[in-house]
Amino acid sequence: MSDPKKLFIRTYGCQMNVYDSERMAEALGGAGYVGTDSADDADMILLNTCHIREKAAEKVYSELGRMKELKTARPDLKIGVAGCVAQAEGAEIIRRQPAVDLVFGPQTYHRLPEMMVRADSGEKVIDTDFPAEDKFEALKDRPKARRAPSAFLTVQEGCDKFCAFCVVPYTRGVEISRPPERILAEARDLVERGVREITLLGQNVNAYHGPGEGGDWSLARLIRALAEVDGLERIRFTTSHPNDMTDDLIAAHGEVEKLMPYLHLPVQSGSDRILKRMNRQHSAEAYIRLIERIRAARPDILISGDFIVGFPEETAEDFEATMDLIRAVNYGQAFSFKYSPRPGTPAAERAQVDPAEASDRLARLQALINEQAAGVMAGMVGREVGVLFEKPGRMDGQMVGKSDYLHAVHVSGADVAPGDLRRVRITGAGPNSLAGALA
Ligand code: SAH
Ligand code: SF4
Ligand code: F3S
Numbered sequence: 558m559s560d561p562k563k564l565f566i567r568t569y570g571c572q573m574n575v576y577d578s579e580r581m582a583e584a585l586g587g588a589g590y591v592g593t594d595s596a597d598d599a600d601m602i603l604l605n606t607c608h609i610r611e612k613a614a615e616k617v618y619s620e621l622g623r624m625k626e627l628k629t630a631r632p633d634l635k636i637g638v639a640g641c642v643a644q645a646e647g648a649e650i651i652r653r654q655p656a657v658d659l660v661f662g663p664q665t666y667h668r669l670p671e672m673m674v675r676a677d678s679g680e681k682v683i684d685t686d687f688p689a690e691d692k693f694e695a696l697k698d699r700p701k702a703r704r705a706p707s708a709f710l711t712v713q714e715g716c717d718k719f720c721a722f723c724v725v726p727y728t729r730g731v732e733i734s735r736p737p738e739r740i741l742a743e744a745r746d747l748v749e750r751g752v753r754e755i756t757l758l759g760q761n762v763n764a765y766h767g768p769g770e771g772g773d774w775s776l777a778r779l780i781r782a783l784a785e786v787d788g789l790e791r792i793r794f795t796t797s798h799p800n801d802m803t804d805d806l807i808a809a810h811g812e813v814e815k816l817m818p819y820l821h822l823p824v825q826s827g828s829d830r831i832l833k834r835m836n837r838q839h840s841a842e843a844y845i846r847l848i849e850r851i852r853a854a855r856p857d858i859l860i861s862g863d864f865i866v867g868f869p870e871e872t873a874e875d876f877e878a879t880m881d882l883i884r885a886v887n888y889g890q891a892f893s894f895k896y897s898p899r900p901g902t903p904a905a906e907r908a909q910v911d912p913a914e915a916s917d918r919l920a921r922l923q924a925l926i927n928e929q930a931a932g933v934m935a936g937m938v939g940r941e942v943g944v945l946f947e948k949p950g951r952m953d954g955q956m957v958g959k960s961d962y963l964h965a966v967h968v969s970g971a972d973v974a975p976g977d978l979r980r981v982r983i984t985g986a987g988p989n990s991l992a993g994a995l996a
Pocket of ligand 2: 716717718719720723724725726760761798
């Protein structure tokens with residue numbers, strides 16, 4: 558028998574791409590490929606790409622330039638481009654970089670083994686369909702390999718909201734929810750392989766409405782059913798839209814013990830004028846009231862968010878409204894980005910903010926968020942929290958895990974193994990992580 562072929566995957570973008578890359582590795586595993594951590598000795602290189610901001614998309618082309626050098630030295634090397642850049646740009650990718658052999662979008666990677674056969678015979682393969690068949694079903698008979706304690710599980714894909722800045726509705730397509738019984742089966746399978754925490758994924762995860770027993774299930778109903786799975790200790794979900802934060806989902810945060818006290822709820826801006834121009838369909842006040850209701854159900858919940866600064870036509874006053882909203886909410890964490898015009902989206906055609914002014918606003922916003930996040934971390938000192946241990950730390954005898962609030966926690970000299978869920982007393986807060994001792 559010949560040696561197995563080696564597969565190298567580089568993943569960009571959101572957690573859904575991380576999930577998809579795992580599925581691609583499994584699909585190619587069935588076709589005789591084993592994973593490698595180095596592009597240099599790979600027979601097949603896959604870049605699973607992100608199109609959300611221009612920088613993210615351009616990174617792919619510079620990376621492909623490097624991959625082309627490898628291919629010049631080893632002509633048998635196959636190069637594939639997957640994900641959202643592939644979906645958005647299709648054949649253009651091979652035109653810009655002829656060393657690429659395959660281009661396929663987020664909805665067709667279950668066809669990879671068949672695409673590989675075509676690529677091996679010298680064909681350039683492009684598959685950016687939105688097929689009728691279900692890729693999750695096509696891939697469900699996966700190898701029973703042991704898994705890390707924390708796993709992602711995609712439950713919903715695509716988006717119908719069409720925020721004026723965003724490519725997701727174009728690259729991921731219309732919003733589709735997977736049936737709950739398939740999600741529950743996948744969750745049980747993950748638990749059998751050592752998983753104790755599952756993060757439910759969707760571009761718009763709280764819009765979940767999977768067809769199940771007794772009609773469409775809400776995300777809250779799915780979470781309550783998952784909480785019954787023995788051996789599954791923690792449930793999280795991301796990313797949510799404020800307008801889909803229903804009463805039953807808010808109530809679940811107060812009632813379901815396994816649902817962790819952390820919520821990523823992007824608002825993008827605190828200016829009503831900008832929110833309207835973004836097509837977000839809610840006001841700043843409505844968002845702040847929503848956060849109050851969520852905190853009434855679960856007072857200790859850590860709120861995380863996303864912000865875009867320098868959106869077209871954003872004035873100094875609009876930006877101050879965003880800073881006011883941040884002060885009103887007090888975030889434990891947030892991601893913030895300078896607006897990046899994306900071809901084909903409505904906002905790309907509008908009057909752009911001066912880039913230097915946008916950079917200045919971004920720096921001010923990030924300073925405020927960092928201050929709030931540090932305050933939230935300092936507030937953890939002296940408290941007892943749950944920690945799911947994941948791996949050894951950098952120091953001898955140290956283990957690292959994640960707290961209920963998703964903070965990294967270091968514990969030294971304790972008898973714990975990856976997958977252990979233990980109570981930990983927090984003793985100190987650093988810039989990026991907490992330190993603690995078993996309680
Ligand atoms: N579905 C999620 C977000 C998905 S994209 C939601 O509705 O919030 C992740 C984040 O990238 C967004 O929340 C937004 O903050 C940022 N983003 C999206 N498009 C962008 C663009 N054109 N320029 C800058 N940031 C952008
Ligand atoms: Fe993009 Fe999120 Fe808006 Fe959908 S809801 S268009 S994914 S930002
Ligand atoms: Fe990027 Fe596509 Fe995710 S554009 S953020 S990889 S949905």
